[in-house]
Amino acid sequence: MEQKFTDLMLIQNVLNGDSAQYALLVKRHQRFVFTLALRFAKNREDAEEIAQDCFIKVYKALGTFKQTAKFSTWLYTITYTTSMTFLRRKRLETSSINDEEIFLQLENHTSSFNANGYERQDSHKYLNQAIQMLMPDDATIITLFYQGEQSLEEIGEMLNVEPNTIKVKLHRARHRLKEKLQYLLQDEVKELL
DSSP: OGGGSOHHHHHHHHHTTOGGGHHHHHHHHHHHHHHHHHHHHOSHHHHHHHHHHHHHHHHHHGGGOOTTSOHHHHHHHHHHHHHHHHHHHHTOOOOOTTSHHHHHHHHHHHHHHHHTTOOOOOHHHHHHHHHHHSOHHHHHHHIIIIISOOOHHHHHHHHTOOHHHHHHHHHHHHHHHHHHHHHHHHHHHHHHO
């Protein structure tokens, strides 16, 4: 039943008083909203809180949604701003890969993999680890482009940046992601040899 309705149809039904239809919108988009929130929050509890706040804000503001962009673009814009507000409120500092704390965390993850006897890791785990190591802006652009399948124009609209700037940032983020993956996989290759 849920696939028969587009996002716009569901929104119109909610605005016409059928608030139960909102659950279908949430179900359709909850995974990606949570993933994006997790990229910023770095822990499950905070990401869940951010995602919940997002869907509450979206529900309250549904009447203001202008159908000039896709609903997902509007939703992810709200997710981004809610995440940033949450982080400011918690006064979390973003840190670079050069910080010793990040290396210690990565080292602990690698040690726990060895201690648990993992011989082979799923490529998604390495990819997600590498994305977690990126700066929040890079992680957001990578996540929106590849996992959210958003266009450069849509990402630019969400982040209030020109699409050409997003293209450059995406190129740089890919390069930094490649470096993080090489770092993560370097230890794995040593273990195999």
